[in-house]
Amino acid sequence: MTEQQRPEKKETSCCSGSPSIPDKPSSCCYTSTQPNPKPEGIPSCCEGSSSICEHHEITQQTIEIRVQGMDCPSCAKTIEKSIVQLPGVAEVQVHYSAGKMRIKGDAPNQDVILRQLKRLGFTGIWPEAEQPNTQTFYVEGMDCGSCAQSIEKHLRVLPWVDTVNVHFSTGKMHLVHSGTTAAIQQEVAKVGYRATPRHTSVSKSPKISSHLLWVGGAGLLMLLGFISDLAGLLPLAGPVFFSLAILVGGYKPAKSAFFAVKNRSLDMNVLMVGAAIGAAFIGEWSEGALVVWLFAVGNWLQTQSIERTRTSIRELMELAPAEAWVSSSSGWIRQNVESIAIGQRIMVKPGEKIPLDGIVLEGTTSVNQAPITGESIPVDKMPGNEVYAGTVNESGAVEIEVTRLEADTTLAKIIRLVEEAQEKQAPTQDLVDRFARVYTPIVFILALLTMVLPPLFGGDWRDWLYRGVELLVIACPCALVISTPVAIVSAIGNAAKNGVLIKGGAFLEITGKLTAIAFDKTGTLTEGKPQVTRILTAEGVDEADLLSVASGIEEGSRHPIAQAITHEVDQRNIGPKQGTSHRAWVGKGAQATINEEVYYVGNEKMFEGLRVALNDWQTPLKEWQEIGYTPVLVGTDQQILGLIAISDSVRTTSRQTVQQLKAVGIQKVVMLTGDQPGTAHHIGSEADVDEVFAGLLPEEKMEKVQEIQRQGHKLGMVGDGMNDAPALAQADLGIAMGGAGTDTAMETADIVLMADNLEKLPSMIRLSRKALLIIKQNIAFSIAVKLLALLLIVPNWLTLWMAVLSDTGAALLVILNSMRLLRDRK
Structure with a gap:
């Protein structure tokens, strides 16, 4: 066999020195371009084969990698020519449109290929590295x-x-x-x-400086152009300066327009570049330069203004510090909050921000919780109290046990929920977007027809081309499109910083349209913590002794009434009498033996069962029940020692809140409760609600909500976010109280009052109504400006720079009008 007939031979480690055919055919590592059945140099693994190792094709790897950075087909050719020369590469195919490169060869070296791509100015992603x-x-x-x-x-x-x-x-x-x-x-x-x-x-800063440099440069060139025209210098000096101003000021819009056209998108950049080209085409160099410069200036002003609304919620991210003092075997050390685990002990000094949610272990202090709950007055904290990341420790040093990781803190959840809310479109925004999708192409087509049709019938082509270019500028409804989202982002951001989470633009709109509010009683209009309100004793019995006996019987009980009595004893610094042989009477009360005598605490049924005469106590029992108190009798099986009234007190802010709701236009305020009618009507009277519905089961509350809705009201239901789920779900708007630290409330309600601040409710409705008013103003103003511009085209009164000014100016005014919601402090 001659040298020319010798088959091409490629050997890899899989077959080198192999004495026989391997178990897997794909291991046979020789190939040939010649059909000689017995080539020289073939080891025993291929001897006896009628052809040159047909399995070798399987041994060559085919790898498909992604290539980033290609922007033209010639890039693909450059890559192919370079990569095919690398060791182990037999064949290369680069697909520009798909951004992929297919390599075929014997174990091509990953590092070598990626390095070569990088030298060529591209980025390669190996298959196993492609993780979503x-x-x-x-x-x-x-x-x-x-x-x-x-x-x-x-x-x-x-x-x-x-x-x-x-x-x-x-x-x-x-x-x-x-x-x-x-x-x-x-x-x-x-x-x-x-x-x-x-x-x-x-x-x-770098971006602003760069943008201003381009805008300033375009403005200077345009000024030189006007001076040249006025001074009567060289005939071409003015057009040269104006054309340079168009190039400098229009560079960024032209770049954006190129990719917009490439992706079949008709945005303002495309229309503005088209307008500038049209002005230059008919010789209006000065107006083309003015159009570009006005657009650049307006663009910059819009961007800076709208960034203020976008960054309003980002400020929350800076509330929590990045590091914390952590207890370790070597003492207190500074550690990144991301690496702190649940259960670790951290220390926060006076004046420092609390880095993570936790429970106070040692020390007492007051904490400013305004960033989380909107409370203006610092809250006292002592061992056992919960604290939140992002709040400020104002007085004493405290040691805290971490209860949530950095990503799960209440602050992190607020940020996440508000960001999600700002991205949810409101119904008005959907309507505006649908209108814009129809309006823009219609006006664009109208502009093209204006440029083409009248000149065909004898019209002045320069005049009609100019009018068509004006229509191009008017075709982009920028101000209209941003009229709703900017206002919604501003309102939601403002509410969040004041302790109110609004879950989206749709809920913001509903809030502004509410005409009725329904309140749950316990924990909403009332404190939700029963307490001792009044005490009546038998002749010769001291109040302290009565409370001491009652507390001794109720000691250890988790019943709300028992806890109210125990709390009163603690407040008065009265020691409970020690009892033995405790026994609970289900639905009636409890008993215990104190000083070898059995004492009882309970309701009327308990003492009626003991056959104890209640004649002298019937009048106060009846009176207290009518005004909403829960009476608790204390005595023996022979006599009544006294009567303790337990009640859930109305919040100090409830009555004021209800009155403010009526002042902002809420027509109907009702209370829905499962409590007994006497208690419910007493609380309702103190809170000044219009109607009270008592003794309701959860499904009956839902029916009452439906009944109010059938009367034509938009109803908001205020509860704790966990109970009364059917009523909250049925209402047009579900509002949860005290969301801070309550995951269920934060996740399920439409709106969350982060603290138990009922007085935030009227402010929220006022803010929502102001947002709706501003949205209407923005839409009306945007449409009016476009209509006026279209009307001015007919008598040929509109100039190109006026069209640009109307578009960018209207957008800027819409943004500034929406930003008023950021400054609303009421």
Whole structure:
């Protein structure tokens, strides 16, 4: 066999020195381009074969990797030519459109291939490294909803991006992808925006300076152009300066417009670039430059203004410190909160922020809980009390046992819920978005027809082209699209900082439309903690002795009435009499032996069973029951020693809250309770509610809610978020009390009052109604500006710069109007 006939031979470790055919055919590692049945140099593993080792094709690996950074087909060719020369690579196919590279060869070296790709300016992702990565980014620079759509469309076509959602109102982008953070940032930058991973500090200074530099440069060039025209300098000096101003000021919009068109998106950048090109085409260089500059200035002002609304809730993230003093075997050490486990002991000094949720173990202090609950007055804390991350320790040093990890703290849940709420679209926003999707293409088509049809019938093509360009500018309903989301984000952010969680724009709208409020009684209008209200004793019996006996009998009981008596004894510093032979009478009371005599505490039924005369006590028993007290008799089997009245007191703020609700326009305030009518009507009278429905089972409460709704009312139900579930679910709006530390309330209710601050309710309704008013103002103003611009085109009174000013100016005024909700402190 000649040298030319010798088969190509490739040997790998799988067959080197193999004396026979391996167990697996794929191990036979020789191939040939010649059909010689007995080539020289073939070891015994292939001897006797009628052809050159047909199994070798199986041994060559075929690996498909993803390549990031390709932006044209020539990139694919460059990669192919480079990678095919690497050791172990037999064949390379690069698919530009899919962003994939298929390599065929004998065990190609992963590190070598990825390194070579990096040298060429691309990023490769090996198959086993492709793990779906869920990330959230903050996107800076978006000033209207179409910006978010352009980013979404650009990223969705990338093969390594699974899902992407961009929310203009919050400036956030959620992604599931198998790429890298740098690759995502690079792709977003191509569209003209800046993406920063969440939990990374967002530095705006470089971006602001850069943007202002471009805007300032365009403005200076435009000014030189006007001076040249006025001074009558070289004929071309003005157009040259104006054209340079268009290039400098229009660079970013043009870049964004390119990717918008590429992804079949019709945003403001496309329309503005089209307007500038049209103005230049008909020789209106000065107006084209003014259009670009006004758009750039307005764009920057919009971006800065709307960033203030987006960052309103991000300020909450900075409340909790990054480190804490942690107890260790070597003493107190500083440790990152992310590495602190449940059960560890931390110390918080006066003036420091509490880093994690926990229980106070040692020390007493007062804590400012305003960031979490909205309470303006610091709350006293002592051993056994719960504290929250992000609150401020104002006085004494305390040691705390950690009860929640950093990601699960009440503050973290508030941030997560509010961010989710800000991304949920309200019904009004859905309606506006649907209108915008129809309005923009209609006006765009109308603009094209205006440019083409009249000149065909003898019209001045310059005049009609100018009018068509004006229509292009008017075609983008930026101000209208942002009229609702910016107001909602502002209102929800303001409410969150004041201790009220509103779960979305839909619930904000419903709150503003409420006409009736239904309250649960216990724990809502009342304190929810029964206490001793009055004491009546028999002749010769001291109040302290009566309470001491009652406490001795009830000692150890978890019944609310027993705890109310025990609490009263503790408050008066009275020691309970020690009892023995304790016994509980279900539904009646309890007994115990004190000083070798049996004493009883209970209701009328208990003493009637003991045949104890109650004649002298019937009058106070009846009177107390009528005003809502729960009477507790104390005595022996021979006589009654005294009577203790237990009641759940009305909150000090309940009556004022109900009156304020009526002042803000709530037409009907009712109370729904399962308690007895006497108690219910007494509480209802003190709270000044309109109607009281007592003795209701949970399903009966739901029926009452339905009955009020059938009367034409929008009803909000206020409860604790756990009880009365059917009524809360049936109501148009479910409002939970005391959500701080109560996971169920925070997760299930539509609105959560983080503290037991009932007085926040009227403020919340007032804020919601103000938000609805501002949304209506924004929509009305946006539509009016567009209609006025369209009308001015007919007599040819509208200029191109006026069209731009009407669009960007209207958007800016809508944002500033919405930002009034951030400053609302009522």
